[in-house]
Amino acid sequence: MTDKDLQFMKRAIELANEGMKSNAGGPFGAVVVKDGEIIAEGYNSVTSVNDPTAHAEVVAIRKACEKLETFQLKDCVIYTSCEPCPMCLGAIYWARPEKVFYACNREDAAAIDFDDQFIYNEIEKNIEDRQIKFVQLMQKEALTVFDNWKNKEDKTEY
Numbered sequence: 001m002t003d004k005d006l007q008f009m010k011r012a013i014e015l016a017n018e019g020m021k022s023n024a025g026g027p028f029g030a031v032v033v034k035d036g037e038i039i040a041e042g043y044n045s046v047t048s049v050n051d052p053t054a055h056a057e058v059v060a061i062r063k064a065c066e067k068l069e070t071f072q073l074k075d076c077v078i079y080t081s082c083e084p085c086p087m088c089l090g091a092i093y094w095a096r097p098e099k100v101f102y103a104c105n106r107e108d109a110a111a112i113d114f115d116d117q118f119i120y121n122e123i124e125k126n127i128e129d130r131q132i133k134f135v136q137l138m139q140k141e142a143l144t145v146f147d148n149w150k151n152k153e154d155k156t157e158y
Helices: 003-021 056-068 086-095 106-111 117-124 139-151
Strands: 029-034 037-043 076-082 099-104
Touching (some): 003 037, 003 056, 003 076, 037 056, 076 086
16 A cells, blocks of 8 residues: 555545535545546436436546547556446446455445445346346347357457
8 A cells, every 4th residue: 555545545535525516416436546646537427317327437548548549548547436337347347457455345335325235235136036127039040140240350359
């Protein structure tokens, strides 16, 4: 842990407070750092933009990728004011940063009614046992597109 790490986490916490005070969404903030500099930041803006995916980490990742003109955040570090929810965790893994620092944990979030445990529980269930009904439809037709992807010579791997 360095003074810079503390500085970046302080900024993530400031963003959480800023977003919360402006009623943008929940009290969560995040920054993306590359080469010791903040390249993107965001706070939760779910309710202000009517986007359930506008969590702080996702907002910051989108901005960082746009700025770097890439879909992966190799050599980057994410600082977030709270342990990422399952959606943000997925986004982080797809972005492939080097490391993630977080302040509050999921239990702290649950204590203020941001409890994601039900999502973790749903992921573990068989698809037919989940609360939201999932119905498979037109698999054969969709597999044609997958086959075309598999054989595509000029694709960008990720």
